[in-house]
Amino acid sequence: MRLLFPFLAIILAACGNQPASPAFHAEGRPDLLSDWGMVSVRDGHLVLSDGVEPYDLNTPLFTDHAGKLRTIWMPEGTSATYREGQVLDFPIGTVITKTFYYPVDGDGHVLRGDQGLLVSDSPETLDLERVRLVETRLLVHREDGWVALPYVWNEDESDAQLMRAGYSETLTLAEAGGTIRDIHYLVPNVNQCAGCHATNNTTRALSPIGPAARHLNRDYAYAGGVENQLSHLIARGYLTGAPDPDLAPRAAVWNNPDIPLDQRARAYLDINCAHCHNPVGPADTSGLHLNFDAPVSPNLGLCKPPIAAGPGSGGLRFDIVPGNPEDSIFIYRMASTRGDVMMPELGRSLTHHEGVALISEWIAGLEGGCN
Structure with missing residues (x-):
């Protein structure tokens, strides 16, 4: 019997190193981020599962200098539809994730994650030796509308736990020039999510904010090479009805001095x-x-x-x-x-x-x- 435990441990470790499979939960609130299978920890990296597409925005929301890895997944055979001036019309079953992280230095301080610091040798992944994962937020499109679920990463960065009541912690930020200051980082509770994502005060229904064509119309360094995000989503079968990127709206990059x-x-x-x-x-x-x-x-x-x-x-x-x-x-x-x-x-x-x-x-x- 004693020999059985090491054997089982090897099997479980090997299974834990396999790619996760995305899963849409039509109801309930899964306790762990891994239950969704959108991202997983493998070989010391946070990686995306098959079919999960990363994306970025021309100008992102400021969140205490956190870096953000954004993803979209849709059930096979479904796609989003282009809407002029609005967020894309996503099908039931869509899961959008946003993982907040900070690069780290050798002294345990976090660094600005919104300044393009190298956090992995491979696109679409995060090297956990170089970053501190904080949280991953999910927006899930169910039959009765969008649901927001915040997950907080555990200390060993093996998984993230659902925190419906929110969460807070203090991080120490090291800035250029040697300045050290605290970040009182707050993970919103499920009700606070509506403070931003209930964009219509009459219906109070939740909605994504970032994935509108004007914000997505930019290049992204995918694992297969640099490509315009709208073109990539169309080729992937994740977007229909969108104009050519040259004809589509494009939001300005806020810190590009070449733009008016x-x-x-x-x-x-x-x-x-x-x-x-x-x-x-x-x-x-x-x-x-x-x-x-x-x-x-x-x-x-x-x-x-x-x-x-x-x-x-x-x-x-x-x-x-x-x-x-x-x-x-x-x-x-x-x-x-x-x-x-x-x-x-x-x-x-x-x-x-x-x-x-x-x-x-x-x-x-x-x-x-x-x-």
Whole structure:
């Protein structure tokens, strides 16, 4: 009998090293991320399962400098449909994942994951010796709508556990120049997920935010080579009805200085703010519309007084004062880390100084004034 245990251990270890198979759970809340089979740990790497497609966004949401590995999977024989100006129309059974991670240094500090640091020798994988996995969020499209499920990675990074009530921990971030500061990282609970993903305040139904054609229309370094993401999804059978990438909308890359400032600023506001600040969003009563196609008007914040902002106004009179970022509520709230002041109010504990600088430069270049 004693000989049997080492033999079983070898078998189990070998099985644990095999590629996972994606699974759609039409109901319930599986306790472990591995129950979904979208990603798995193999040979010291986080790898994608067969049929799971990675993707990236032209301009991503800022989340305390975390890196993000995003994936889409759909049941065999199904595909998403292109929708002009909206998130793709995904079929029932779609599972979208987003794994948050940080590169690590030799002292146990985390590094900025949103600056393109090398985290693997192979595309579409994460080398666990180079990164610290924090969480993986799932959006699952079921018959009755989308469901959000947050999973937190365990200490040995072998699997992630469902955390319906949310989770928080403090990470130590090492910055360039030797600056050390804490990240009070917060994993949202299932109700807080609706704070961003319930993009329509009337229906309150959850929806993906990032995978719209304008955000996906970019190149990606797939394992088989660099290819436009829209073209790749079409070839893969995951997307129908989309125009050629050259004719499809394309959001600006927020930190590409070769792109006009106005386009970069609007793309940044679109991805970071417009899920709430749109004509039908959770912040509809604010009258502030920051979606990519909102016209330049008071609804974009120009000379617009705040509505019920409380301490969020900072004693300032207008959301945006053209030519004067220092007098604009936008900049005051973006720069703050106070819970009752900062915007966005979820998803960060740090100030995105580069984002603040971008929007400040944009406001400084706007013409006009407020009486």
